[in-house]
Amino acid sequence: MLLFYVATLVMLMVAAPIGAGFPGEWPKIMTGLITAIAGCLLTVIFVRWDKSRLVEVGAALTSGSVVRLGAGFAVGAVMVAIQCMIVFSSGHVRWVSASDRKFTPVVLALLAYLLLASREELAFHGYPLRRLQRFWGVWPAQIVVAIAFVLEHRVGGFNWTNALLGASIGSLLFGMASIATRGLAVPIGIHAAWNFGQWVIGFRELPGLWRPIIEEGYTAHVNHALFAGYWIAFVAGITLFWRVHMIQTKREMSTSSSLASA
Numbered sequence: 001m002l003l004f005y006v007a008t009l010v011m012l013m014v015a016a017p018i019g020a021g022f023p024g025e026w027p028k029i030m031t032g033l034i035t036a037i038a039g040c041l042l043t044v045i046f047v048r049w050d051k052s053r054l055v056e057v058g059a060a061l062t063s064g065s066v067v068r069l070g071a072g073f074a075v076g077a078v079m080v081a082i083q084c085m086i087v088f089s090s091g092h093v094r095w096v097s098a099s100d101r102k103f104t105p106v107v108l109a110l111l112a113y114l115l116l117a118s119r120e121e122l123a124f125h126g127y128p129l130r131r132l133q134r135f136w137g138v139w140p141a142q143i144v145v146a147i148a149f150v151l152e153h154r155v156g157g158f159n160w161t162n163a164l165l166g167a168s169i170g171s172l173l174f175g176m177a178s179i180a181t182r183g184l185a186v187p188i189g190i191h192a193a194w195n196f197g198q199w200v201i202g203f204r205e206l207p208g209l210w211r212p213i214i215e216e217g218y219t220a221h222v223n224h225a226l227f228a229g230y231w232i233a234f235v236a237g238i239t240l241f242w243r244v245h246m247i248q249t250k251r252e253m254s255t256s257s258s259l260a261s262a
Contacts, residue, residue, distance in 0.1 A: 001128045004046050005148060008123040011038035025108040032115025039122030046127050057130040058183040059122065065185045072177065072189020079190070079237060080197030083229030090225035092218035098202055098211035109208060110196050117191035118184075124149055124171065125178040125187055138179060138245070146171040166230065170194075173237045180241040180248070190237070 012035050019030035043059045054060040087093060124145050132141035149171035154163040170191075177187040199208040203226070214222050 001131055001144075004042060004127055005123065007042050008035070008039055008119075009152075011035050011042075012119075025105070025112045028112035028116060029108065032112055032119055035119040036115050036122065039119055039126075043122060043127050050131070055182075057127045058178050058181075059126050060183070062183075065183070068181065068183060068185035069189040072186035072191075073193040074189075075177075075186070075237065076190040076193025077197060079194060079233035080201070082233040082236070083226065084201060086229035086232065087222065087225045090221065092215040093222045094213050095201065095210040096213055098207035098209060106209070109199050110192075113195040113199065114188070114192040117188050117195065120149075121174060121178070121184045121188045121191060125175045126184050129175050129178060133179065142172055142175045145175055165227075169231065169234045169238075173234050173241070176238050176241040176245065180245040 012031070015031045015034035015038070018034065019027040021027075022030055040059070043054065043057065047054055047057060047059070128148075129141055129145045132144055136144075146168045150163045150167050153167040154160060158167060174187040174191055177190055178184055181187075195204075198204050199206075200210065202208060202211040212222070
């Protein structure tokens with residue numbers, strides 16, 4: 001697992017300078033494209049090394065992958081909506097148009113976040129998570145991967161508060177979605193939708209379609225509401241996928257018991 005993760009980091013360090021030479025959203029797109037392809041190749045190599053199968057680490061493409069990706073995106077969009085409702089209901093903030101809403105920037109932003117989400121899910125919640133789960137179980141594996149996720153985001157520019165309280169809960173959700181759905185399509189969809197949604201509503205480094213206008217003196221108040229909305233949405237998602245996983249586990253145990261007694 002450690003060797004796999006180090007290899008993905010090396011690919012990220014190689015790809016980032018290449019992408020940096022492009023304008024607009026293209027640095028993210030190029031970095032995401034290169035690292036996502038590298039993540040796929042590394043997954044194939046390590047799976048063959050272990051003499052296992054891509055389906056066992058959730059990285060196999062199937063006829064239902066696109067539908068599952070769309071389902072994950074819908075879940076992520078609902079999570080963004082939950083956060084927005086909580087922030088809006090707290091008051092002292094409104095949104096104004098941040099651009100002329102041309103089609104191309106939206107498509108490029110969506111593509112960038114989709115590729116970057118693919119890279120992170122392959123690097124954390126595919127082969128590494130599923131391999132650790134096989135030997136240690138769900139939550140020990142989740143915690144180890146979440147620590148790595150936090151450290152990468154801290155090195156990537158997050159402060160310790162956002163890394164520990166933000167990235168960690170994100171990793172637990174994406175990991176639980178991977179385990180519950182036994183694939184990466186759903187967590188990639190959720191991850192991409194969340195990041196794209198944050199861009200749309202103006203809570204990224206560059207504003208998307210809208211920009212929040214916060215009343216003077218209420219920045220801390222809005223930030224607290226934003227963080228509360230984040231945690232409520234993500235904890236709800238973790239609970240949902242944990243419940244799905246438990247139902248599947250009980251069903252499989254029941255089936256195994258029936259076959260054993262037959």
